[in-house]
Amino acid sequence: MAHPVFANPAQSKPDDRAGFITKTYMHLAGAILVFMGLEALLLNSAEGKKLGQALMGHWMWVLGAYVVVSWLCSSFVHGVQSKFGQYVCLGIYIAAETVIFLPLLMIAQSVAAESGLAANSLIFRAAMITLSGFLALTAIAFVTRKNFSFLRGFLMWGGVLALILIGCSFLFGLNLGIWFSVAMVGFAGAAILYDTSNVIHEYGEDQYVGASLQLFASFALMLWYVLRIVISLASSD
Helix, strand or coil, X not given: CCCCCCCCHHHCCHHHHHHHHHHHHHHHHHHHHHHHHHHHHHHCCHHHHHHHHHHHCCHHHXXXXXXXXXXXXXXXXXXXXXXXXXXXXXXXXXXXXXXXXHHHHHHHHHHXXXXXXXCCHHHHHHHHHHHHHHHHHHHHHHHHCXXXXXXXXXXXXXXXXXXXXXXXXXXXXXXXXHHHHHHHHHHHHHHHHHHHHHHHHCCCCCCHHHHHHHHHHHHHHHHHHHHHHHHHHHHHC
């Protein structure tokens, strides 16, 4: 997880701060809608299904490419001065998320069909659970106004540990199991609190594109592991 270089919002006027927060969450909503639209296009096209099938056999490479793109976009979006460049970073990140989610969404559809459920029922369940969790954590951050910057160290070391475990699962056939997914949902929840706290206390008024990217990244991380849990539970029924 890349961490932004913050401006000094202490001198911000209340109206400016409210405007920044509104822009941030409008951009987040836009990013989620674009992500959903791209996934729908891929899932309903022959080319998208071929891409998803091809990626299923190369999870390690997909994950590695995603980590690199994620780190670069998160870093550059806060360093690029032009808004156009920031939007390019956000767009590339959304595209990367779309690609990495595609095989998992196809698996969710397959498991749903085998269980006699509607094709997108598991995806819908995971999306609703994730959205509910995201909104609850966002409300906690805004209601308490607590600064969760102390979570940065935990997120850095937790992220490194998670990558090591994921790498070992590919290299040595380690089965991480459902409890790893549960732990990663908790990790994503901590990231949402941290990012939301930064939106409230740390970001400058011109950093709404970067702030929305960080929030979208944490939302997507939670969705990924909630979806894995939902798939696992449906498969065991």
